[in-house]
Ligand code: ADP
């Protein structure tokens with residue numbers, strides 16, 4: 001074991017090499033490890049596969065006492081503990097899968113200071129009994145994994161995470177490190193605020209996953225044939241995940257792929273625990289298994305050689321899309337994020353959102369997230385640039401590794417339409433949402449339009465050449481390209497940006513992807 005009289009960075013490197021067998025730190029690992037070893041808080045944003053675990057595992061070994069790791073992924077704790085033990089690290093977990101005697105034994109180990117790391121489920125950590133146990137033990141640090149679960153606006157909200165602020169209140173001198181692979185600027189702020197991480201240094205590794213090739217296409221009416229062709233042509237015999245929106249679609253798709261001779265297994269919450277465990281562990285341990293799953297599958301799955309993630313339905317947000325595709329290619333080798341979507345997906349997702357019992361403000365955010373996702377689908381420019389921009393990250397030039405970069409789609413000159421859409425935003429005072437703006441462009445004289453006098457402004461009725469759906473798609477595109485932005489704190493009003501001005505002044509052209517026929521008609525009633 002590295003000697004305790006060496007400087008912390010040396011000791012950290014010693015553990016990295018001797019315990020984990022790696023030569024050097026990567027990304028911001030070294031600085032993060034330094035920060036935590038020195039007893040300070042850290043917030044780590046690192047893409048999947050970036051190497052978050054070592055950021056707390058190494059300080060756990062360097063610092064005196066036991067590191068407490070909070071993770072929502074009970075199913076995976078045991079795997080992580082086993083992997084650590086194989087490296088000779090003393091690790092254990094406390095969760096609902098242990099019986100009373102087993103839990104007692106682990107608690108004894110903690111009290112006696114025999115553990116380097118203890119993985120704990122969030123709901124258990126905040127129980128009074130656990131808090132007392134922690135008071136009686138020496139704690140090296142708290143690691144809060146999947147920290148975005150604390151965000152009510154996020155897609156993985158876990159109410160138990162909110163309680164984790166007590167860690168700071170009861171153990172103010174124990175350093176905390178929060179980690180996540182997915183957090184837009186708003187979620188980052190929420191993590192900081194809810195977990196009282198105001199003093200934490202933020203390490204942002206960026207979100208780019210350059211080895212993942214993003215491809216998004218319309219469902220041509222026979223999605224499973226498209227999927228089969230994709231797998232046979234490009235991923236024969238390789239491991240992959242296929243996401244579907246419903247359990248029924250999962251069962252049908254898995255069954256159908258299997259009937260075509262592929263190694264496909266279903267996974268969703270409607271299957272028994274046993275079957276799910278069995279399918280998950282076959283996927284992890286065998287080569288060439290395809291898991292067909294609902295989003296119930298995958299959080300925290302650490303399988304480095306997943307060669308493709310396919311979506312047969314539209315994910316409900318860019319965060320979800322990014323996180324799910326992010327399960328491909330953790331080993332850094334080329335991998336595919338391949339997706340089909342149809343307008344029916346949009347309708348189904350909107351209906352699910354509308355029928356939920358959530359608060360209106362929450363639903364509004366969900367609607368905008370879905371629109372942003374759709375905007376990404378309809379884009380004709382680099383997907384990666386748009387994806388990164390969504391997370392507040394950036395990429396100087398088109399990536400060359402997404403479908404739009406590789407085979408530019410058919411486009412039309414939308415400059416005049418974009419000017420109309422932008423000036424309508426401007427003339428009505430940047431206080432309205434897309435549906436209302438489209439009414440003005442189409443010259444629909446509703447009570448509301450009259451009440452605001454918008455039937456008198458110059459943009460009233462100047463957009464009759466496009467259908468309501470086409471205008472909505474155009475607005476989504478303008479938002480996806482930052483030519484407009486949505487004010488989420490208000491009522492979803494759209495606002496001009498710096499980038500809108502050159503278009504309004506006629507100094508910049510706007511070219512957009514041609515919409516498929518099915519998306520153009522206005523007969524469908526959107527549930528906005
Ligand atoms: P994350 O939790 O960020 O998705 P992990 O911590 O699971 O990522 O690490 C992803 C993979 O990279 C793992 O197989 C891990 O062992 C490996 N890894 C992490 N850090 C290093 C490093 N410094 N050198 C080499 N491999 C590393």
Ligand code: ZN
Nearest residue numbers: 382399402405
């Ligand atoms: Zn690209």
